[in-house]
Amino acid sequence: MEGGVDYLADERKKAEFDVQQMKIVWAGSHHTFEISDRISKLVANDPAFSKDERTMLPRKELFKNTLRKASYAWKRINDLHLSEEEASQLRFYVDEPAFTDLHWGMFIPAIKGQGTDEQQKKWLPLAYKMQIIGCYAQTELGHGSNVQGLETTATFDPQTDEFVIHSPTLTSSKWWPGGLGKVSTHGVVYARLITDGQEHGIHGFIVQLRRLEDHRPLPGIIIGDIGMKFGNGAYNTMDNGVLRFDHVRIPRDQMLMRVSQVTRDGKVVQSDVPRQLVYGTMVYVRQTIVQDASCALSRAVCIATRYSAVRRQFGSHNGGPETQVIDYKTQQSRLFPLLASAYAFRFVGEWLKWLYTDVTQRLQANDFSTLPEAHACTAGLKSLTTSVTADGIEECRKLCGGHGYLCTSGLPELFAVYVPACTYEGDNIVLMLQVARILMKTVSQLGSGKLPVGTMAYMGRIEHLLQYRCNVQKAEDWLNPAIVLEAFEARAARMSVSCAKKLSKFANPEEGFAELSADLVEAVVAHCQLIVVSKFIEKLQQDIPGKGVKQQLKVLCGVYYLFLLHKHQGDFLATSCVTPKQASLANDQLRVLYSQVRPNAIALVDAFNYTDHFLGSILGRYDGNVYPKLYEAAWKDPLNDSVVPDGYHQYIRPLLKQQRSAKL
Numbered sequence: 001m002e003g004g005v006d007y008l009a010d011e012r013k014k015a016e017f018d019v020q021q022m023k024i025v026w027a028g029s030h031h032t033f034e035i036s037d038r039i040s041k042l043v044a045n046d047p048a049f050s051k052d053e054r055t056m057l058p059r060k061e062l063f064k065n066t067l068r069k070a071s072y073a074w075k076r077i078n079d080l081h082l083s084e085e086e087a088s089q090l091r092f093y094v095d096e097p098a099f100t101d102l103h104w105g106m107f108i109p110a111i112k113g114q115g116t117d118e119q120q121k122k123w124l125p126l127a128y129k130m131q132i133i134g135c136y137a138q139t140e141l142g143h144g145s146n147v148q149g150l151e152t153t154a155t156f157d158p159q160t161d162e163f164v165i166h167s168p169t170l171t172s173s174k175w176w177p178g179g180l181g182k183v184s185t186h187g188v189v190y191a192r193l194i195t196d197g198q199e200h201g202i203h204g205f206i207v208q209l210r211r212l213e214d215h216r217p218l219p220g221i222i223i224g225d226i227g228m229k230f231g232n233g234a235y236n237t238m239d240n241g242v243l244r245f246d247h248v249r250i251p252r253d254q255m256l257m258r259v260s261q262v263t264r265d266g267k268v269v270q271s272d273v274p275r276q277l278v279y280g281t282m283v284y285v286r287q288t289i290v291q292d293a294s295c296a297l298s299r300a301v302c303i304a305t306r307y308s309a310v311r312r313q314f315g316s317h318n319g320g321p322e323t324q325v326i327d328y329k330t331q332q333s334r335l336f337p338l339l340a341s342a343y344a345f346r347f348v349g350e351w352l353k354w355l356y357t358d359v360t361q362r363l364q365a366n367d368f369s370t371l372p373e374a375h376a377c378t379a380g381l382k383s384l385t386t387s388v389t390a391d392g393i394e395e396c397r398k399l400c401g402g403h404g405y406l407c408t409s410g411l412p413e414l415f416a417v418y419v420p421a422c423t424y425e426g427d428n429i430v431l432m433l434q435v436a437r438i439l440m441k442t443v444s445q446l447g448s449g450k451l452p453v454g455t456m457a458y459m460g461r462i463e464h465l466l467q468y469r470c471n472v473q474k475a476e477d478w479l480n481p482a483i484v485l486e487a488f489e490a491r492a493a494r495m496s497v498s499c500a501k502k503l504s505k506f507a508n509p510e511e512g513f514a515e516l517s518a519d520l521v522e523a524v525v526a527h528c529q530l531i532v533v534s535k536f537i538e539k540l541q542q543d544i545p546g547k548g549v550k551q552q553l554k555v556l557c558g559v560y561y562l563f564l565l566h567k568h569q570g571d572f573l574a575t576s577c578v579t580p581k582q583a584s585l586a587n588d589q590l591r592v593l594y595s596q597v598r599p600n601a602i603a604l605v606d607a608f609n610y611t612d613h614f615l616g617s618i619l620g621r622y623d624g625n626v627y628p629k630l631y632e633a634a635w636k637d638p639l640n641d642s643v644v645p646d647g648y649h650q651y652i653r654p655l656l657k658q659q660r661s662a663k664l
């Protein structure tokens with residue numbers, strides 16, 4: 001803090017709850033708080049992890065700088081004997097996408113999830129020590145969403161006991177895999193398995209791409225980076241790559257064989273593991289993306305909230321100070337729902353992590369019964385949370401007015417680095433349509449005696465939900481969680497049933513599904529919002545210590561669901577789940593809750609416990625010392641290195657001269 005002055009001190013004094021306890025709730029436990037707090041400071045205090053110049057560096061320098069940071073980070077992890085949890089926190093606070101994400105986040109999980117015990121024994125020790133570096137090479141130039149449409153082939157050659165990996169067309173070139181372009185020595189490559197002239201679907205293969213001696217591509221392999229991506233800095237620290245194979249041979253035991261095996265004589269043997277396990281790594285990463293959404297959104301909200309308390313505009317009386325923009329009701333109605341969403345996503349992310357761990361344990365015991373639930377929840381929540389977060393970051397930029405557009409606000413880079421989350425690991429619409437299929441299947445099975453389970457269990461009470469009438473009579477009734485849950489359940493159930501009824505009128509269900517897909521996506525949004533609301537409410541049923549902490553969370557939960565109810569009141573009214581009067585009462589209650597958030601707003605973002613290094617934003621500085629720092633930063637821009645710019649003599653002077661002679 002500069003000179004020890006805290007320009008937000010008065011705001012912090014207004015807090016009505018124990019901020020330290022809220023930090024622990026946000027982190028998940030004392031243990032995770034301690035690790036996160038210690039590692040964030042370790043990163044912030046190490047100049048090797050500085051991010052100051054990132055948005056101004058040319059690509060080559062930017063990339064080399066990322067290599068330097070990754071290599072240094074790996075050294076620190078080893079020197080300090082950091083645990084996996086600590087190393088992953090270090091990666092989070094270093095805050096720079098790198099090839100290491102794909103190595104640890106997809107290559108290793110793919111081998112763990114789809115490799116046999118022997119394959120794991122062979123490859124994982126090498127990968128854990130980073131003696132090999134891997135990527136996840138699935139997407140191609142021609143196909144990303146449609147995994148079954150991939151064109152790369154892996155043809156078994158029984159003569160040599162090898163697979164021949166080949167890119168038969170331009171569109172079969174692998175395109176996008178992170179870490180592939182310049183770093184990875186190996187990849188899990190997804191290809192169409194062919195034995196004895198017959199196709200057997202898409203499988204993963206471990207393929208060496210570069211020589212370990214000098215990093216040159218192996219014979220038959222063409223490999224490179226796909227070029228600059230959106231924004232300065234941002235995801236350009238990553239070497240997303242292109243890869244082509246010309247009849248590259250790999251040993252048979254490099255096909256990941258947990259799901260299916262190819263025998264020495266080329267027979268394909270299916271194990272009792274469902275084929276969808278080939279998609280298991282994506283399910284794992286989708287789950288981590290939901291957790292990450294709360295981090296990205298909270299970061300943007302922290303910047304916008306602090307700046308909104310610093311910024312004053314209009315409303316001065318008798319020479320007194322102008323109004324803090326955070327006091328404008330319009331600012332609150334845009335900012336506080338995002339603050340509430342950040343908390344909501346935190347808790348649903350925590351729950352999803354639990355669900356994923358549970359499913360993984362079951363899979364190890366060959367119990368595949370909860371796989372559809374894991375797929376539906378990860379796909380739906382990944383789509384919902386990343387869409388809201390990407391839009392939310394942009395809204396936070398607007399909430400910061402003109403200064404939000406400066407790179408030093410941290411928001412442009414945060415947006416640019418975050419927004420591809422709506423596309424990678426499954427385009428959000430494509431994933432929502434997966435959930436839609438599961439919802440329609442659930443509705444069609446109602447009445448068959450098969451009870452829906454997990455997050456679809458509410459559909460089991462369909463008769464009741466179709467009869468339901470909301471009995472809210474006054475605004476405060478909307479604070480009753482049971483009433484809220486039923487309203488959200490009834491809305492989701494009725495939207496699904498309405499789609500199912502329309503679907504049943506089509507002779508060809510696939511045609512119907514395509515025709516109704518936009519309505520189906522709306523039903524999925526309703527279903528996913530219900531999950532988030534219900535997990536927030538469940539969280540409040542836990543014992544939450546600390547003065548005022550639970551009360552603040554109740555207020556935020558109310559803001560979250562009442563904002564959704566207000567925003568989607570068209571759905572609630574059209575399905576007759578609420579009356580116009582009840583919708584209006586919900587909005588009245590929402591305004592009351594906004595005024596309850598207001599005094600606590602700064603403390604609620606302090607509870608994220610983000611260092612100034614991590615935030616990377618002058619507008620979001622902890623001490624609120626915005627103006628002098630913005631002024632100082634402007635002079636550091638390379639354009640200000642000289643008073644008269646390069647190019648003056650070549651372009652400006654002749655222009656000015658020409659105007660002068662025209663006047664004369």
Ligand SMILES: CCCCCCCC/C=C\CCCCCCCCCCCCC/C=C/C(=O)SCCNC(=O)CCNC(=O)[C@H](O)C(C)(C)COP(=O)(O)OP(=O)(O)OC[C@H]1O[C@@H](n2cnc3c(N)ncnc32)[C@H](O)[C@@H]1OP(=O)(O)O
Nearest residue numbers: 070073087091098100104105145147276279375424425426
């Ligand atoms: C500089 C600093 C460095 C610091 C270094 C420090 C060191 C590091 C130390 C530690 C660090 C740790 C760091 C970890 C970081 C981790 C971060 C990870 C970051 C990741 C970054 C992401 C990058 C992006 C990667 C990608 O994008 S990979 C490619 C993703 N691609 C997709 O998602 C494709 C989407 N398409 C599909 O998933 C499918 O094609 C489909 C849409 C699902 C359709 O598939 P199809 O086979 O056609 O199926 P259907 O016919 O529709 O369905 C049949 C059936 O299957 C069910 N189904 C479908 N999918 C699944 C599934 N996944 N699971 C289960 N079931 C599934 C479906 O419901 C149907 O069921 P029914 O038959 O019952 O109806």
Ligand SMILES: Cc1cc2nc3c(=O)[nH]c(=O)nc-3n(C[C@H](O)[C@H](O)[C@H](O)COP(=O)(O)OP(=O)(O)OC[C@H]3O[C@@H](n4cnc5c(N)ncnc54)[C@H](O)[C@@H]3O)c2cc1C
Nearest residue numbers: 136137138139143144145176177178420423424425426429
């Ligand atoms: C930054 C980044 C990193 C990535 N990293 C990796 C990686 O490490 N490894 C890897 O393998 N891949 C990676 N990818 C690729 C990524 O997974 C794909 O881009 C993603 O799955 C979307 O597929 P697509 O590009 O084919 O989109 P498309 O499917 O072509 O989408 C284009 C449009 O068509 C719509 N659409 C498509 N199908 C349907 C449908 N059935 N119904 C309705 N609408 C539809 C989509 O909604 C979208 O609007 C990365 C991508 C990005 C941007």
